[in-house]
Amino acid sequence: STGRRSCQMSAVRRLRLPLTKIVATIGPASEELPTLLRVIDAGMRLMRLNFSHATEDEVELRLKNLKLCPTAAPNQLGGGCAVLLDTQGPEIRTGGLRVVREQNNRRAKVTIEKGADVVLSTDPALADDGDAARIFVTYGKITESVGVGSKVLLDDGAIILDVKAISGGEVHCVADNTGELGARKGVNLPGSVVDLPAMAPKDRKDLAYGLGHDMDYVAASFVRTAEGVREIRDYAAEVVREKFGPEHPIPLIISKIESQEALDNWDEILDESDAIMVARGDLGVEVPLQTVAIWQKKIVADCNAAGKPVIVATQMLESMQKNPRATRAEVADVTNALIDGTDCLMLSGESANGQYPVEAVDFMRSICDETERFVAEEGMGAEAAAALSLEPDDRLDATARGAVLASRAASAAAILCASPDGELARALSRFRPDVPVVVACADAKTARQLQIYRALHPVVLDAAAANPLASLLATCAEAGVTLPGDDVVLVSEEAWSGHSAALTTRIVE
Template identity: 40%
Template sequence: MDRHIKIIATLGPGTETYEAVRDLVASGAKIFRLNFSHGGREFFAKMVEIIRRLEQETGYTLTVLQDLSGPKIRTCDVGLGAFEVNKGTEVLLGTPDEYKKDSGPFICLDIPEMLQGVKEGDPVALGDGVIRFKVVKIEGEHLIRLVATNSGICPPRKGITFPGTTTTLAPLTDKDKADLAIGMDLGVDVVAMSFVQKPEDICNLRAEMIQYKRRVPIIAKIERTAALDCLDGILQEADGIMVARGDLGLELDLAELPTAQKRIIRACNKLGKPVIVATQMLLSMVNSPMATRAETTDVANAILDGADCVMLSEETAVGQYPGEAVKFMRKIAYEIEAYMFETGLSNVAADGVKEHPSTFLAHAAAMLAGKVDARAIVCHSTSGATARILSSCRPAQSIYALSTDSMVRHFTNLSLGVIPAEPLDVIDDHQERAEVFVRQSPAFKEGDIVVVTAGQPEKGKAVTQTNVVKLYEKLKKEEN
């Protein structure tokens, strides 16, 4: 049985060499995240060059994911340095002009818009939630009194969030626009948008891409409660979703996070859109060659929930054991996927498959593959849509997605179980292209049964929906 889960590795100082990235590919990573919150054009250009070189050398489709920073809100420095707070300590939060030397503990924020709409009782989190406060009094338009609900150190220039509130700051910042220009020039395959709050945010990013004459797939990062409130609308506009559990975990009560993750994944599975689970999956492996039991279970449960991809961040960007982290994540996937297929947990009910004949045919192909114990499903998918629907059916078989479009191949690489491949475009007949691929590919041996799906255009038409499902057996060369 081929293995299905896709592993995303974030590149950084710990994996900036050709040898390091090659080791990640050999360990099982096929998608590489470039975090534009850190690093500059020179670093990203070097990483893209290495990835494209390895694509040529290995024959794998390796996808480059650009992750835009979004409006990361940080406190400023009024000269107080780091100060300690205990549970119950009162602290003022305000703009720089509100600070006075006798103010006592003061957190400075030079973005006055963020203070608008904050009301008594609202939570405030500092430093990725390490220190949490509650608003006890609105002292002025740009001055708020907080009380600490736990103890810790409050240094300047740390991230600050206002969980549950809708910010007026646009998710697409000037920095993001400049970074997008770099990404488009370097030829990234997918773009992830941070702090999405509504469907229009995705539309705005897509409009920004128009000037580069590229329509790169967009992954919406779900990390605000506002995004959860209009998830259906965001799913209609976005090409895929990332469950960004770091910031989402600050917005929600932590006990609510697992159910939010499950609901997001289920919604993506239903629409056949790839979904990534991210943040602290194997965090202990930044400094240790071994993961914890809780982390191992977390990765397994993300796969059980229906994730297409699981993502490593610090583990591969700055960690001491990047290759080992990918290998261990892959090993967890081996075990949990074997269990899922053995128990039938991978099967997805075909709700709503009568919406379109091509969708029904994709579900039928997946069921047929299971009934005849096919070696694989080979899908000629011009747009990649059928490959994604097949993936959402969660068959035990790998899905070889044939497309002559490089962007389509690199995006279908994010869907669970999909192996992108390039067909011979000298053959017009899409079904024949798929059969020739089976005959020529070393992945299939004599006697293998393959389910072939294709959309064969009628004369005078360039494309069509999937309209063919066929059982195909690879015969001896002289019989073909």
């Protein structure tokens, strides 16, 4: 009805509690406390630390400053900020260049001309002595993975090589185009199956360090198989339990989909993962660029059907690294990802190194606000939620779906949920509510690990609270989340107050 639509629209605008979450990479442009405060206030709910680039000293500074941000605390309604550790992954890279050493200039490059012969070698003697004709690569089995006619891409596809022959442990190529190559750049082997471990030695070191700081999520780079996801999870669990004990929650594992092999094993990877990231950067190098948007739509749809969070990443607002305004195409890209059903959007260089880190987060938030209002007005999320399958004996999911349907029927302003361990809250998010879900949690770790889920706004309450829903009602009214006359849906796990577990749902004004 028109009344319902206007209520949904005004609720989103009035509450200023978003449904979609923003992941922002924190780097040199945003790590200082005043800027970090503004980035959080603009809408960042997950702070991404990219261990491909960040040093331990830089990570220490960013974590220290995050703790100094009042709005990052898990007891802030509409605030709170979790930490995501993004691994470098088992990458293939070129080696060093002779020109770098001779000029004592880390940024020195060589020029590879179109049609030139280029040899790729794993000879250690070449590791820091490469030039335009002979380039070291870190992957010892490259001669087994590629064949005549294969493509080898250097530096995110800036240089494309055609494989012409393999002999003497070397790959002989011809350059498809002219380009400049710096030292230690990425190498992609599109369409080839690579034999790399799930974790490089650096990843193990970074995970031990980051999880020792109790980071909440691990974004696993270059995941190729479900077995690789299990290996990363097992190692993360080992680190956490050694540091914090057997009862401490382990990080959620976000599998980054960025290769053809990952797409080939997609169903198994989805089953094994806690969440998924569509890493469009490397994916757009590994598969034909014109298919990336199609794969994105399939991945997002499959994650929605499985009830698992999905992040769309890379070049969302790329032009805002240098410009204060995004392009029309970028706005359309973000909008389409939202309409497709993404739970989170990620900023990379825009917030880490760009000239407008706060503005990029703020503008992404404004796109989310407008799109969420439109989707709610048109009822575009209702069919997807109603179509989700339920196990006959899954009372948690049945309660969650009932609460979401009740919120739509009542044109509720919000859903208030008491979920000490977060399970009921995650189930609510799965059914894609079009109003915010304010969640009472029993501890800060649970609250942080709910930040990735669509629509959830966790608040830590005393675990001994006799009536957490009454506390939430008062908190929401005081903050202006709800106004007199609003309907809200209350849903709870009664186990909170020490009684036997029972699920209840009711609508109150």
